[in-house]
Amino acid sequence: MPGLSDATRGRILYGGDHNPEQWPEETWHEDVRLMRQAGVNTVTLGVFSWAKLEPRPGERDFGWLDRIMDLMGEAGIGVVLATPTASPPPWMGHLHPDTLPRDEEGRTEWWGGRQHFSHSSATYRRYAAAITEDLAARYAGHPALTMWHINNEYCTYDWGDEAAARFRDWLRDRHGTLDALNTAWGTAFWSQGYGDWAEVMPPRHPHYLKNPTQVLDFKRFTSDMLLECYAAERDIVRRHSPHLPVTTNFMPLWAGQDAWRWAEEEDVVSVDLYPDPRDPFGAQEGALVQDMTRSQARGPWMLMEQAAGAVNWRGVNHPKPHGLNRLWSLQAVARGADAVCYFQWRQSRQGAEKFHSGMVSHAGEQGRTYQEVTRLGADLARIAPHVTGTHSTARIAVLHDWHSWWAGDQEARPSHEVDHPGMLRAWHRALWQAHLTTDFAHPEHDLSAYPLVVVPQLYLLTDTAVDNLLAYAHGGGTLVCGFLTGIADEDDRVRPGGMDARLRDLFGIRTLHEWWPLDAGETVTCEGFRGTLWSEELDADGTADATTPYKGGELDGLPAVLRKGRAWYVSTLPEPEALRDLLTRIATGAGVRPVLDGLPDQVEAVRRGDLLFLLNHGREPVAVDLPGTHRDLLTGTDVTDRVTLGRHGAAVLRP
Structure with a gap:
């Protein structure tokens, strides 16, 4: 199967989610100019565009997507094309209430947000397969297309009736008989013994505590149902373009997916990562997620989303201080990422995420965020030939x-x-x-x-x-x-x-x-x-x-x-x-030591291939002693015996 190297071709993929359907077309050409200026070489299109692509059941409007795909191709910017199935159009829930999930108390989750689909709904799966089929047939051969991105942040639960029926099927496959189920669930406790499969339900809201093994199996089932949804769309796009890698984005350390099993079904393992810039352990949180994602990928992986500045979903949403975006992006590369991307390219003016940062903020081209993004693009271009495809080492x-x-x-x-x-x-x-x-x-x-x-x-x-x-x-x-x-x-x-x-x-x-x-x-x-x-x-x-x-x-x-x-x-x-x-x-x-002795507390040192990444997570400059002479790929200069890292500074050293 193809992997990340098939998409990177010796580059670090750099860019992010682009939502051109939110903007007048004259903005698109300005976007291309700013992307090229910032070193952007990849964009993700179509993540939340189902209502735009299928405004009414069975209708298709691909004209706008044709134009933006062509525009990206002419600019030399690769496209990670998403299936839009994370957010069904309002008409689907209105015409087909069976596609809407229900929570554990039986309440319906309505349209108007996102991820409002039942993973077990045959109707939802049919519509999802149809739009995916048409997308794949139309764009599989497009020269700008470099990768497929299925759905987005799979995270839905469903306790509804159709999910209950699928849960019973899943349990039959796992346990075989009701006797085996009763034994596995310990139903002799509290008179819970089941005598008919029709009696078995998801762990809905009870009077008191739920059966723990029933809950455990329901979590296993939910992960498997979401994986079925992913695999169905993946198989469609693979049939049309077997030469292109396929991914979907994990959320960091999220409980809803068995990511070990999911990673085996992906060509590229990708993750979204949003540490709090005010968290004194934000860098360590990033390192943990990066280490886990690299291990799931068993090699290079993709940072699908991060924030260029503030997010919009914490109680207080702090921007990233000067230099922190660059530092945390280089940390991801040090720990195995061959792609550094954002949500999103241009900060939205409307909708629930209009205060979530973009690579181009509301301040525009002159804003600090875009200026830092441009600097990072240049840094990634300098180190890419020396780092892509190599492995981070851990013992x-x-x-x-x-x-x-x-x-x-x-x-x-x-x-x-x-x-x-x-x-x-x-x-x-x-x-x-x-x-x-x-x-x-x-x-x-x-x-x-x-x-x-x-x-x-x-x-x-x-x-x-x-x-x-x-x-x-x-x-x-x-x-x-x-x-x-x-x-x-x-x-x-x-x-x-x-x-x-x-x-x-x-x-x-x-x-x-x-x-x-x-x-x-x-x-x-x-x-x-x-x-x-x-x-x-x-x-x-x-x-x-x-x-x-x-x-x-x-x-x-x-x-x-x-x-x-x-x-x-x-x-x-x-x-x-x-x-x-x-x-x-x-x-x-056990014979395991740091890659450098005597490191200051705030400095992280990671070896990837033959490169040594030094990352200063402190707000004050710091000197790091080195053995011999190295070339700092970020500055193009040689350093001997010692290198000084500024506030949130970094060095990428080659012997």
């Missing part, structure tokens, strides 16, 4: 699984203070602050290439995943697991002993007596550090090589951290500095 894998997330973050757990994304962020942040680059991996992936594997939390583990972790540890790898790992099987059934027995043996745990969650802000004292969020009452079995005890309180003297061989178990969340120090010490023991 640490952080394990993550959507099914574990879905199971572990439900109601009626020991603590609502503990959540899966929060644990991922805390552990990844500790490694990021230690200047250690990480990949992400699924717990069933081959882990043998990594000297160190880190498991912040995997509440649910299949038997295959447990066997994989054991094989990795027994094969000489260093494994570090956080609390609440290996608690439940794939049906959210608590394993005997409160943790998989094989994992208890791996870590040297005899008995896990009680979980002791901590209140918000509460800490527990351990030897050498304080723990947060969680603690556990457990006994060591005498085989551990080292333990770090709790000090004082109910758990006094019991192990907080155990090490048995190269396997570590951490039964609390150490405070940030302590977690960083612990993981740094373990990484050093």
